Amino acid sequence: MQVKLICSDIDGTLLNINRELSSKTKRVIKELSHIPFILISSRMPQAIIHLQKELGINQLPLIAYNGGLILEGETVLHSTEISNKLTDSVCNFSANTNIHTSLYHGHHWFVPEMDYWANRESNNTKVMPQVQDIDKTLVQWKEKNIGAHKIMCMGDEITSSNIEDGVAIFLEKQLNVLSNSA
Numbered sequence: 588m589q590v591k592l593i594c595s596d597i598d599g600t601l602l603n604i605n606r607e608l609s610s611k612t613k614r615v616i617k618e619l620s621h622i623p624f625i626l627i628s629s630r631m632p633q634a635i636i637h638l639q640k641e642l643g644i645n646q647l648p649l650i651a652y653n654g655g656l657i658l659e660g661e662t663v664l665h666s667t668e669i670s671n672k673l674t675d676s677v678c679n680f681s682a683n684t685n686i687h688t689s690l691y692h693g694h695h696w697f698v699p700e701m702d703y704w705a706n707r708e709s710n711n712t713k714v715m716p717q718v719q720d721i722d723k724t725l726v727q728w729k730e731k732n733i734g735a736h737k738i739m740c741m742g743d744e745i746t747s748s749n750i751e752d753g754v755a756i757f758l759e760k761q762l763n764v765l766s767n768s769a
Contacts, residue, residue: 590622592623592625593619593623593625596627596628597626597630601638606710608638608641608642613641613642616642616644623644624647625647625649625650626638626639627649628651628653629652629653630651631696631714632651632656632658632694633712633714635649646660648664652691652736654667655667655737656693656736668692668735668736669736669737670734671729674690678721680754684742684750685743686741686747687699687704688721688738688739690724690735690737690738691736691737691738695717696714696716696717697717697718697719697724698719699718704741
């Protein structure tokens with residue numbers, strides 16, 4: 588059987604413990620340059636693009652937000668957005684808790700403040716978010732008629748579990764909830 592395409596996740600797959608591409612990984616991917624190597628991740632595009640450049644595969648498409656956005660250069664091949672109504676519901680549900688909520692759309696990442704969780708994610712992805720009030724972001728998105736590609740809620744394990752359970756019950760089948768303990 589001839590391999591025609593390789594797709595790979597990033598975190599926990601391609602990156603080492605320092606969240607970097609090892610020289611061995613780079614060498615092997617360069618040896619496979621005759622086979623398209625597509626990066627797929629829950630990350631935003633900027634957190635994938637710098638890895639593509641490092642691997643010399645930046646001419647290939649990338650799959651961001653676990654398939655919510657597929658890009659080939661600046662061309663959008665596919666986009667699935669979370670509705671403003673659903674985004675509002677998640678943000679309202681996590682408001683007045685110690686949960687950090689990040690909102691993502693396309694090449695933009697919005698956080699209400701550079702707290703522990705925003706700094707941690709920025710360090711892990713090598714991307715800096717834009718600090719902006721969540722409500723202001725939601726209003727701007729409604730005006731532009733765009734939705735989130737990703738909503739990320741982070742916090743301590745107990746609060747995160749409670750939010751996950753509450754959101755899952757509250758929103759039932761409207762939302763895919765991925766749990767990943769910190």
